[in-house]
Amino acid sequence: MSLTFNLLNRTDAGGRRAELVLPHRTVQTPVFMPVGTAGTVKAVPQDVLESLGAEIILGNTYHLYLRPGHEAINRMGGLHKFISWPRAMLTDSGGFQVFSLSALRKVTDEGVRFRSHLDGSSHFFTPEHSMDVQIALGADIAMAFDECTEYPAERGRAEESLRLTMAWARRSLDHFRAHQHEVPWLRPNQENGVPQVPLLGPGNGNPTQSLFGIVQGGMFRDLRRQSAERLVEMDFDGYAIGGLSVGEPRDLTMEMIAEVLPLLPADKPRYVMGVGYPDEIEQYARMGVDMMDCVLPTRAARHGLLFTSEGRLNIKGKKYAEDQGPPDPACSCTVCRRYSRAYLRHLMHAGEALSATLNSIHNLAYYLGIMERVRASLHAQAE
Amino acid sequence: MSLTFNLLNRTDAGGRRAELVLPHRTVQTPVFMPVGTAGTVKAVPQDVLESLGAEIILGNTYHLYLRPGHEAINRMGGLHKFISWPRAMLTDSGGFQVFSLSALRKVTDEGVRFRSHLDGSSHFFTPEHSMDVQIALGADIAMAFDECTEYPAERGRAEESLRLTMAWARRSLDHFRAHQHEVPWLRPNQENGVPQVPLLGPGNGNPTQSLFGIVQGGMFRDLRRQSAERLVEMDFDGYAIGGLSVGEPRDLTMEMIAEVLPLLPADKPRYVMGVGYPDEIEQYARMGVDMMDCVLPTRAARHGLLFTSEGRLNIKGKKYAEDQGPPDPACSCTVCRRYSRAYLRHLMHAGEALSATLNSIHNLAYYLGIMERVRASLHAQAE
Numbered sequence: 132m133s134l135t136f137n138l139l140n141r142t143d144a145g146g147r148r149a150e151l152v153l154p155h156r157t158v159q160t161p162v163f164m165p166v167g168t169a170g171t172v173k174a175v176p177q178d179v180l181e182s183l184g185a186e187i188i189l190g191n192t193y194h195l196y197l198r199p200g201h202e203a204i205n206r207m208g209g210l211h212k213f214i215s216w217p218r219a220m221l222t223d224s225g226g227f228q229v230f231s232l233s234a235l236r237k238v239t240d241e242g243v244r245f246r247s248h249l250d251g252s253s254h255f256f257t258p259e260h261s262m263d264v265q266i267a268l269g270a271d272i273a274m275a276f277d278e279c280t281e282y283p284a285e286r287g288r289a290e291e292s293l294r295l296t297m298a299w300a301r302r303s304l305d306h307f308r309a310h311q312h313e314v315p316w317l318r319p320n321q322e323n324g325v326p327q328v329p330l331l332g333p334g335n336g337n338p339t340q341s342l343f344g345i346v347q348g349g350m351f352r353d354l355r356r357q358s359a360e361r362l363v364e365m366d367f368d369g370y371a372i373g374g375l376s377v378g379e380p381r382d383l384t385m386e387m388i389a390e391v392l393p394l395l396p397a398d399k400p401r402y403v404m405g406v407g408y409p410d411e412i413e414q415y416a417r418m419g420v421d422m423m424d425c426v427l428p429t430r431a432a433r434h435g436l437l438f439t440s441e442g443r444l445n446i447k448g449k450k451y452a453e454d455q456g457p458p459d460p461a462c463s464c465t466v467c468r469r470y471s472r473a474y475l476r477h478l479m480h481a482g483e484a485l486s487a488t489l490n491s492i493h494n495l496a497y498y499l500g501i502m503e504r505v506r507a508s509l510h511a512q513a514e
Numbered sequence: 515m516s517l518t519f520n521l522l523n524r525t526d527a528g529g530r531r532a533e534l535v536l537p538h539r540t541v542q543t544p545v546f547m548p549v550g551t552a553g554t555v556k557a558v559p560q561d562v563l564e565s566l567g568a569e570i571i572l573g574n575t576y577h578l579y580l581r582p583g584h585e586a587i588n589r590m591g592g593l594h595k596f597i598s599w600p601r602a603m604l605t606d607s608g609g610f611q612v613f614s615l616s617a618l619r620k621v622t623d624e625g626v627r628f629r630s631h632l633d634g635s636s637h638f639f640t641p642e643h644s645m646d647v648q649i650a651l652g653a654d655i656a657m658a659f660d661e662c663t664e665y666p667a668e669r670g671r672a673e674e675s676l677r678l679t680m681a682w683a684r685r686s687l688d689h690f691r692a693h694q695h696e697v698p699w700l701r702p703n704q705e706n707g708v709p710q711v712p713l714l715g716p717g718n719g720n721p722t723q724s725l726f727g728i729v730q731g732g733m734f735r736d737l738r739r740q741s742a743e744r745l746v747e748m749d750f751d752g753y754a755i756g757g758l759s760v761g762e763p764r765d766l767t768m769e770m771i772a773e774v775l776p777l778l779p780a781d782k783p784r785y786v787m788g789v790g791y792p793d794e795i796e797q798y799a800r801m802g803v804d805m806m807d808c809v810l811p812t813r814a815a816r817h818g819l820l821f822t823s824e825g826r827l828n829i830k831g832k833k834y835a836e837d838q839g840p841p842d843p844a845c846s847c848t849v850c851r852r853y854s855r856a857y858l859r860h861l862m863h864a865g866e867a868l869s870a871t872l873n874s875i876h877n878l879a880y881y882l883g884i885m886e887r888v889r890a891s892l893h894a895q896a897e
Binding site for chain 2: 169170171173174175176177178194198199203206207208213214215452453455465469470471473474477478480481483484485487488489
C-alpha cells in the first residue's frame with residue numbers, strides 16, 4: 132500500500148491537522164519541506180536538519196538524474212541511503228527543472244528533449260522515464276511528469292499546456308502503478324538478504340512509494356477546475372497544485388489555490404509546490420494545504436536575507452556591523468542562541484562558508500517553527 | 515598572571531604531557547590548534563568544534579585587523595565573544611600574513627608598510643601596533659611581531675632577518691607587558707559592571723593574556739640557537755619556533771626543532787608554528803613540542819583530500835563513485851559514522867557547500883585524534 136493520511140481535525144476555514152504516514156516517517160501536517168536539490172539541503176548537515184525537526188525533504192530528479200545518476204543511486208540502495216537521510220523524502224518529476232534550467236528544449240507529445248545545463252549532453256524525458264528515474268531514486272513520494280505553464284500565458288497556451296500535462300499524468304500513473312514496488316528499499320539487501328524496509332507500525336502493510344498528480348491550468352479558474360477533476364478521476368495517492376509562485380500577484384496565487392482545494396478529496400494530502408514567503412505558507416496552511424516546499428529559506432540565507440519575527444533582515448547592512456543582538460530575539464534556534472548579527476554580517480562580508488550554514492539553519496528553523504505553530508493552532512481551533 | 519604550565523610527565527625522547535592553564539581553558543598538551551583565520555574555522559560551526567574536542571583555536575591578526583577591524587571586535591567585548599568561542603584562543607602577530615598575502619611591502623627597522631590584499635589600502639604595522647591589535651582582540655595567547663625568514667635564504671639574509679626579529683621581539687614584549695591587562699574581558703561589562711573574567715580554579719589569580727616569542731634564524735643551527743637564547747633571556751610566557759614548513763625538506767625541519775627545543779625552558783610551553791602533516795605533528799609532539807597549528811586539515815578538506823588511517827584519500831577519485839564505505843573505516847567521527855565515500859565524492863563534484871563542512875570535520879577529527887592518542891601514549895610511557 133501507499134501512504135495513509137489520517138485527518139486529525141479540521142477548522143471552519145478549511146485548515147487540516149493530519150498525520151501523513153509514509154514508509155520512512157509519519158509526518159505531521161501541515162508540513163514545510165526543505166529542498167535538498169542535489170541530495171543535500173544546501174550547506175546544512177543532515178543531523179542538523181533532524182535537530183531542526185525536518186520530517187520530510189525534497190530531492191530534485193533533474194539534478195540527481197544528471198549527477199550522480201539515478202542508476203548509481205539505485206545500485207547504492209536508493210536516495211535515502213545514499214545521502215543518509217532516514218526520514219521521508221519526496222522527489223519532483225524533473226519537469227520544472229527541464230523547463231527552467233536546461234537548454235534547447237524540444238517538447239512533443241511523447242516527451243521533452245533537452246540539453247544538460249552541466250555538460251550540454253542530450254537527454255530525453257518522457258512520463259515513463261521520469262517514473263523510472265523516481266522509482267530508482269526511491270523517495271516516499273514521487274510526482275507525475277508535468278509541464279509547468281509559464282506566467283503570463285494566454286488561454287490558448289494554457290489549454291495546450293494543460294492538455295499535455297493531463298496526458299502525461301495518465302501515462303505517469305499507469306507506468307508508476309506497474310512498477311512502484313521496484314523501489315530500492317524493497318529489494319533484499321545484498322549483505323543480509325533482508326529488505327531495507329522501513330519500520331512501520333502494525334497494520335501498515337508493505338509500504339510502497341506514492342504518486343501525486345499535479346494540477347495545472349495557468350491562471351484560469353475553469354482550467355484549474357478541469358485539471359483537478361480529471362486528476363481526481365485518475366485516483367492519485369495525493370494531489371499537488373503546480374505552476375504557482377511563477378511571477379503572478381499573490382492574490383492570484385491564493386485565488387487559484389482556493390478554487391482547487393474544494394475539488395480535491397478530503398482524505399488525501401494536498402501539496403502546493405514551490406511556495407513561499409513565511410506569511411504565505413502560514414496562510415495556505417490555514418486554508419487547507421497540507422504540504423509545501425520552497426528554496427526560499429535556504430536561497431535567501433545564502434544571500435544574507437534572514438526571516439525573523441521582526442520581518443526580513445538583510446544581514447549585510449552596515450547597521451548590523453556592531454549589533455550584538457541575536458538575528459531574531461524571539462527565536463530559540465541554535466544560531467540565535469549563540470551568534471550575533473555582527474558576527475553573521477562579518478561571515479557574509481568575508482565570504483566565509485559558515486555564513487550560508489548559519490543563515491540557512493536560522494531560516495529553516497523559522498519556517499519549520501511557523502508550521503509547528505500553525506499545527507498547534509489548527510489543533511486548538513478544532514477542539 | 516599569565517599562563518600556568520603544569521608538566522605532568524616526560525618521556526626519555528623528550529615528549530611532554532602537560533596542562534596549559536589559560537584564562538579561557540585548561541588545555542591538554544600536546545595540542546593541535548585548528549586555524550580560524552577570519553574568526554571561523556572555515557566551514558565548521560563552533561558547536562561542532564567543541565564536540566570534536568578542540569580546546570584552543572587560532573585567529574589571524576592580519577585578517578581580523580583588516581576585517582571587521584580589531585577596534586570593532588574590541589568594542590564588542592573581544593574575539594572570544596565576537597565569534598562565540600568560549601574556549602582558549604591564540605592570535606598570531608600578523609607578520610606572516612603581511613609577508614605572504616599583502617602587496618607592496620616595505621620593511622624598515624620601525625615596522626612594515628603594506629597594502630591590504632582586500633582593497634589595496636595602505637597600512638603600517640610595528641611591533642607595538644601588533645601588540646595593540648592583539649590586546650584589543652584579546653586572545654589567551656598573543657605572538658611577538660616577527661619577520662618570517664623565507665626559504666631558501668642565504669646566511670646574510672637570515673642574519674639580517676633575525677636581527678630585525680630579535681629587535682621586534684624586545685619591543686613586542688616591552689609594549690605587551692605595559693598593556694597586557696587591557697584585554698577586553700578584564701573590562702567591566704557595560705550591562706552589569708562585572709568583568710567578563712573567565713572562571714578559573716582557586717589560586718590562579720587574575721588571568722591575563724600571555725605573549726610568546728618566536729625563534730627564527732632560517733635553516734642555520736647557530737642562528738637558531740642564538741635566537742632561542744636571546745628570547746629566553748627576555749623571559750616570554752612561552753616560545754614558538756617559526757619559519758619552518760616554508761618549503762624546506764622535512765629532515766631540515768626536524769633538525770631545526772631538535773636544535774632549539776633543549777634550549778627552551780622546560781617549564782614553559784613550546785609551539786611549532788604552521789605544521790604539518792599527520793605524521794609530522796605526531797613526531798614533533800613526541801620530541802617535546804607542546805603546541806602546533808596548521809591550515810592543512812581544513813584546506814586539504816576543501817580540496818577533497820582526506821587524511822585517514824589508510825593514508826591520504828582524494829575523494830574526487832572515480833573509484834569512489836559507488837564506494838559505500840566510510841571515509842575512514844577506523845574513524846568514529848560523525849562524518850565517518852554517517853556518510854559514505856560515494857556521497858562525499860558527489861558533494862565535491864556537485865560543488866556543494868556541505869562538502870567542505872563534512873571533509874573538514876573528518877580531517878579535524880583525524881588531527882585531534884592523533885593528538886589524543888599521543889597524549890595517552892606519553893602518559894603511558896612515563897609511568
